[in-house]
Amino acid sequence: MEITRSTPLTQFPGVGEARAKRLEKLGLTAAGDLLCWYPRDYEDRRRVYTIREAPLEGRVCVAAMAAEHPRLSRIRTGLELVQVKVVDHTGALHLTFFNQSYMERAIRAGEEYIFYGAVEEQGRRRTMVNPVFERTDRQSFTGCIMPIYRLTAGISNHLLASLTRQALPCAAGAAETLPQHIRQEYQLAAAEFSIKNIHFPESEEALALARRRLAFEELFYLAVGLCFLKERRDQGGAGRTVPLRPKEEFLALLPFSPTGAQSRVMDETAADMASGRPMNRLVQGDVGSGKTAVAAYAGWLCARSGHQAALMAPTEVLAEQHFRSLSALLSPAGVRVGLLTGSMPAAEKRRTRAALAAGEIDFVAGTHALISDGVEFAALALIVADEQHRFGVAQRAALAAKGGESLPPHVLVMSATPIPRTLALMIYGDLDVSVIDQLPPGRTPVSTYVVREDKRQRMYHFVRQQVSEGRQVYIICPAVEENPDAALPGEESPALNLKAVKTYAEKLQREVFPDLRVDVLHGRMRPREKEAAMSAFASGQTQVLVSTTVVEVGVDVPNASLIIIENADRFGLSQLHQLRGRVGRGSHPSHCVLITSTRSREAMERLHTLASTTDGFRIAEEDLKARGPGDFFGSRQHGLPQMKLADLSGDMRLLSQAQQAARTLLEQDPQLTRPENRPVLERVRQLFADTPDIFN
Ligand code: ADP
Numbered sequence: 001m002e003i004t005r006s007t008p009l010t011q012f013p014g015v016g017e018a019r020a021k022r023l024e025k026l027g028l029t030a031a032g033d034l035l036c037w038y039p040r041d042y043e044d045r046r047r048v049y050t051i052r053e054a055p056l057e058g059r060v061c062v063a064a065m066a067a068e069h070p071r072l073s074r075i076r077t078g079l080e081l082v083q084v085k086v087v088d089h090t091g092a093l094h095l096t097f098f099n100q101s102y103m104e105r106a107i108r109a110g111e112e113y114i115f116y117g118a119v120e121e122q123g124r125r126r127t128m129v130n131p132v133f134e135r136t137d138r139q140s141f142t143g144c145i146m147p148i149y150r151l152t153a154g155i156s157n158h159l160l161a162s163l164t165r166q167a168l169p170c171a172a173g174a175a176e177t178l179p180q181h182i183r184q185e186y187q188l189a190a191a192e193f194s195i196k197n198i199h200f201p202e203s204e205e206a207l208a209l210a211r212r213r214l215a216f217e218e219l220f221y222l223a224v225g226l227c228f229l230k231e232r233r234d235q236g237g238a239g240r241t242v243p244l245r246p247k248e249e250f251l252a253l254l255p256f257s258p259t260g261a262q263s264r265v266m267d268e269t270a271a272d273m274a275s276g277r278p279m280n281r282l283v284q285g286d287v288g289s290g291k292t293a294v295a296a297y298a299g300w301l302c303a304r305s306g307h308q309a310a311l312m313a314p315t316e317v318l319a320e321q322h323f324r325s326l327s328a329l330l331s332p333a334g335v336r337v338g339l340l341t342g343s344m345p346a347a348e349k350r351r352t353r354a355a356l357a358a359g360e361i362d363f364v365a366g367t368h369a370l371i372s373d374g375v376e377f378a379a380l381a382l383i384v385a386d387e388q389h390r391f392g393v394a395q396r397a398a399l400a401a402k403g404g405e406s407l408p409p410h411v412l413v414m415s416a417t418p419i420p421r422t423l424a425l426m427i428y429g430d431l432d433v434s435v436i437d438q439l440p441p442g443r444t445p446v447s448t449y450v451v452r453e454d455k456r457q458r459m460y461h462f463v464r465q466q467v468s469e470g471r472q473v474y475i476i477c478p479a480v481e482e483n484p485d486a487a488l489p490g491e492e493s494p495a496l497n498l499k500a501v502k503t504y505a506e507k508l509q510r511e512v513f514p515d516l517r518v519d520v521l522h523g524r525m526r527p528r529e530k531e532a533a534m535s536a537f538a539s540g541q542t543q544v545l546v547s548t549t550v551v552e553v554g555v556d557v558p559n560a561s562l563i564i565i566e567n568a569d570r571f572g573l574s575q576l577h578q579l580r581g582r583v584g585r586g587s588h589p590s591h592c593v594l595i596t597s598t599r600s601r602e603a604m605e606r607l608h609t610l611a612s613t614t615d616g617f618r619i620a621e622e623d624l625k626a627r628g629p630g631d632f633f634g635s636r637q638h639g640l641p642q643m644k645l646a647d648l649s650g651d652m653r654l655l656s657q658a659q660q661a662a663r664t665l666l667e668q669d670p671q672l673t674r675p676e677n678r679p680v681l682e683r684v685r686q687l688f689a690d691t692p693d694i695f696n
């Protein structure tokens with residue numbers, strides 16, 4: 001059979017309808033798809049050992065001959081055992097297969113095989129359980145560097161590898177999608193070589209070359225796409241002009257004077273909005289640096305000139321808080337503030353939507369419900385996305401389209417997640433960046449302690465002491481996130497954890513703090529209950545708030561001075577830093593207690609890192625090192641096309657080379673209209689297929 005890229009997998013021997021369905025789950029339907037399904041890892045199966053020499057750690061290949069006919073036995077109902085002794089000139093190896101009765105016939109006495117598995121030793125007896133094997137004269141998945149693929153139920157690695165091997169010949173015709181001069185300049189391997197070697201590397205060197213080329217390719221197309229986005233914006237039509245106003249008018253509403261950094265960023269934002277071109281600005285500032293004031297200022301400017309503004313938050317709790325504080329701040333100045341979240345009662349939502357469409361709300365706070373269909377604005381001039389890392393390129397593009405036939409709104413993205421520079425460049429390559437690098441005066445750094453379970457009583461004592469001084473306390477339990485995809489590593493079922501939060505709060509109230517006002521907050525509560533719990537805490541009525549991580553971002557109660565985080569080792573460092581940022585927002589000395597019963601030294605070290613620094617950037621970098629960017633941003637939360645090979649945190653040099661190559665190419669051929677650049681344009685189109693409007 002002649003295999004081309006479009007040959008359906010159903011034409012491959014051994015792929016029936018059932019398997020084809022399962023492969024389709026992985027997005028694999030044709031031969032060409034297999035070639036793009038890169039291994040997630042490799043096993044070096046090149047070295048073949050004798051039985052005596054085989055090392056006892058890891059899985060290894062051993063060549064040996066079956067010395068007998070395999071024996072099948074049933075020890076218990078449902079458990080079948082096949083045992084067979086294999087030998088070479090150095091000794092014997094005893095194989096056991098569980099519940100694979102067909103092995104009785106698959107191995108023949110006198111035949112030579114290569115077995116791949118973990119060798120164990122009991123006394124002088126060497127054993128191997130459930131090895132994979134093949135005949136020495138028909139080696140295909142031993143004696144080589146074996147690719148390890150991401151799998152799905154019913155599809156084994158072995159099957160996927162053998163299908164891919166069969167599909168490999170069609171790599172020969174692989175069109176070279178990178179322009180020749182770029183390949184030369186950056187010394188990149190050819191497409192065919194790279195595809196072959198990413199799957200079945202001839203050597204470590206060949207694998208490194210293949211990976212570099214393919215990772216470069218990913219980064220290059222991404223960079224070209226982002227250049228397009230930026231280009232489109234730079235030449236892009238006009239934005240709504242929001243005229244400047246005397247800043248003092250706004251500052252008179254604020255209960256404090258802005259820091260120098262806040263003031264500077266306010267000016268940058270105002271200048272952008274007055275420029276006549278659409279603003280696209282990222283405001284970065286560590287937790288507590290006072291980003292809300294900047295958003296409020298920008299929204300106020302819009303309202304004053306008869307425009308509308310929207311502030312979008314990642315959680316309902318945060319959206320409601322913004323609604324409360326914006327109302328308090330801006331209503332006295334006549335700004336009409338509204339709220340729109342997904343779980344508001346339908347009638348209320350309808351009313352808010354109507355008011356937005358009629359221009360009767362000037363400034364609306366809300367969740368992603370704000371960019372859902374059916375929300376129309378009379379004169380939307382500004383969108384602020386708070387805590388951006390859940391708000392990426394695609395959402396920005398969707399929003400830009402909200403302008404409809406009228407002019408696109410200005411976009412202000414605010415983030416406390418300190419993004420390492422290279423990563424920011426990639427994700428926000430098309431944004432201008434402002435940094436609030438200063439905390440409001442009078443803050444004392446939060447003291448952080450790592451403690452073990454045995455200090456629990458002392459800690460409760462500490463809670464009491466803080467409360468007696470008039471302060472308030474958060475106690476955080478790891479539990480359901482509002483986004484179920486973002487469940488914590490090692491977490492059991494959300495239901496279980498939810499119960500844990502509630503029962504823990506009840507127990508605390510009953511047995512430990514009967515005389516204090518203890519309340520509970522979690523993401524699955526009804527919006528009204530959540531709102532009530534949050535405002536009771538904000539107003540000081542509740543003294544101890546037992547909560548899940550719904551308070552993680554943005555929640556602001558300056559009187560809270562102590563946060564206790566249970567099972568702290570289950571959280572990522574950046575997340576802990578965010579949680580810690582809930583205290584130390586006022587002038588009171590504040591504390592963060594990390595409780596853990598972990599035995600892992602590594603986990604302890606991470607917690608101590610957090611205790612020793614309050615530098616968000618350092619913490620983010622540690623996190624990135626330990627967990628990789630995938631975790632850092634949650635699943636594709638950055639909204640960028642997914643990278644298969646390139647590691648956004650690690651391949652910094654490659655990243656800057658790819659960006660440089662993209663820029664050079666676009667300087668020579670800005671619209672990629674030259675015939676030799678067509679393939680590049682095609683690939684970028686595919687990559688950004690989910691991002692509306694990039695090419696218009
Ligand atoms: P974040 O950057 O984390 O969003 P917020 O905007 O919530 O920070 O501000 C944190 C706290 O600091 C709030 O209680 C806010 O009122 C207060 N704050 C902000 N700016 C100043 C300032 N310049 N002086 C004093 N307090 C400030």
Ligand code: MG
Nearest residue numbers: 291292386554
């Ligand atoms: Mg905030």
